[in-house]
Amino acid sequence: MPSSDPAAYAAGRGLRPHPRADCGSMRTMSTTNESRTTESMAGVPFAAHDHVRVGLLGAGARGSGLAANLAHVEGATLAIVAEPGSRELLDQRWPDGKDRPTVVNSAEEVFAADVDLILVATPWETHADLALQAMRAGKHVAVEVPIGVTIDQLWELVDTSEQTRRHCLIMENCCYGRNEMMVLQMARAGLFGELLHGEAAYIHDLRQLLFQRLPWRREMHTKIDGNHYPTHGLGPVAGYMGINRGDRLTRIVSMSTGHYGLEKWRERHLPADDPRQKETYVAGDINTSLLQTEQGRTILLQHQVIGPRPYDRLNGIVGTDGLFQDYPARIFIEDADEVDLDAEMGHVDWQDLEPYREKYEHPLWQAEGEAALAAGGHGGMDYLMLLRIVQNMRAGSTPDMDVYDGAAWSAPLPLSVASVAAGGAPQDIPDFTRGRWQEAYPGLP
Template structure:
């Protein structure tokens, strides 16, 4: 056993591993070690990666959560062939009724479940549903997804799918037990440049992938402090008492797919660092001086402005993921892919480069024409018409339905939902322990070594029509 591993075992046995900051003096005296090692749990009872559930000719959907994200999903699904929107659920009757009005003039006439905190359970228990689409506050994602899978329903869960490592394992274990899909709705995997670079990577354009970068840099201070934006200010409360990368999947997901994480490579460990808070605390104090509504938020412990998390994979690749939703910066998810032969970067403008130079416009267009994947050729133009963050939301929904109707494995399985979501609590642990490294659990429990990469060729599918304009 190595000196590092010996020391790690010593820390665990003496209880110092759980002391975090208190153990900082001891930890800093020797080699860098992992303070908090999340456990891997047993052996997999069934491998959901690559699993093809039985075909569903008409996918019957029930939606839970019709506030910020849910109504758009309801409308988008109404444009897809082979879908029946059977039920809509929200705690607030007004929200459910408003969502139903979006379906006026369509063939869909869903039943509404609302008015009680357990209305979603009644919907799942009562209706004949194939898919539960969850767009609720983060705390409810896992309880709802687990309940739905245990009831024999596939689940699609907004990001992040889970908030704690235990919740991540609960999703994995439930999906394996029930053989029900649990897809996290990471829409950024279906944006046009991300799909282009994924196909370029599949075709070897970048050579060996060396490094990737992603981010969620989006000034949301005003929105998070808006009394009318999120019920009970839940999104603002998520930024209190949690210091780490709270929303990492938008930047991380596309990079993981390009690197075949969970499918040929796996995350090994991470280290994370946060700045102090320079924005949310001052905003809370300023608002509370003018409005007593904000008094409870005046002296809250807000997360730092910028979090930077670095990840090392088992095959030696590196990933950087950043999170900043409280600085006055232009929007960016970075999306940088660096290989031994080429590089691509999305923000502030889409670029592809080799050597010391970026491709010129003509060269870029030639690459784009050659490597545009089938899904974009099939529904890309219609996706832009239907909308949803420029069309990526629609391509995500269309792809989900097409896979379910054709009995195909999903592009994002439960292991992706768990792993990408786990970066948040793991980054919090690292930040709290002076940015010491933290081991990343292997939710596939070894299957990553043989799991096949994501297939975006539409082989066996692609036959689901779009009803837009009909």
């Protein structure tokens, strides 16, 4: 079990040693999707590193932010960055007084470099291929979300991690948000009773960005109709439910609205002769999916980046004894000893969250919250995510999130597309752990 002592996290000791052999040596064994002939990577610790040398693929908006946060993480050095395009953002964001990394043009130069870990922060459709190359070059790899965009890619990432004995981590920063880590503590303490239902989303008005700085992301709206970006909401809720560690995702149904938002935006804001006026969009403005787990729980999963809707990840969890709902954060916990049987039925008032926060604030936030907020990066989440990766590698501990988490949380992308195309028909979610989900192996701290 992870340590509950904030001082342990400050010292890098909020970690989980594990008796399984570490992944310091290469092995080459074959595997299939149906049955494992290689040993699982679930619960396998890193070989201990005195210092972690890191390479980065992509220094755009996301990659340059990761680089700036990593510069503040003790025990790590960003040694090399591959960015064939503009390096302006990296130059702007790099902290003063920190040794600058070598910047090269090709991913191959990073694969060949003397680094222990490679971060992938490139457009989505390149994630899986670059992660596969990194593992085959003998490097651990941490991949921006989603880690793959097809089920075949996700299986190949799982198989290759097992074959090479290299970890493939999903960089789901939202699992390290202050509220998310607090709710994780609450769920593990049984505060909500038996968990029944979760709510997760990525709701973020990106219309202007899609036409200004993210053409590759707008292009997705011309290709597929489904949930393009499931993991920011799903990852934390999966953590609350112990997905892959006592429960697993089993199936998904998905439906989309019509597509109107991008057409209206370009009509209002682009010149009539702009070539983007001719693009044909197929993705619905809102996609809503429902996932089921082996234990019979449900998860509402929604995606909307088109439309004037305030930012929201829902971040909800419902149990037999209470619930938490985010945006804004609120809680209700039923006290069986104080139930008024004569009161009007069905009336529940939200309670003051602060007493619960004082009791359930995650020790990682207690120890590192100030440093995380100072570093910035999505309210400290990016810093804590990178800090945990480095801490685990230095201590020879298991990763917080592994290739099986990355595959399960990314799978709703292609499977929602398949479900929408089939008129909302259920789609089975593969068991990427090949049965290991039934064992309690370490995960989020």
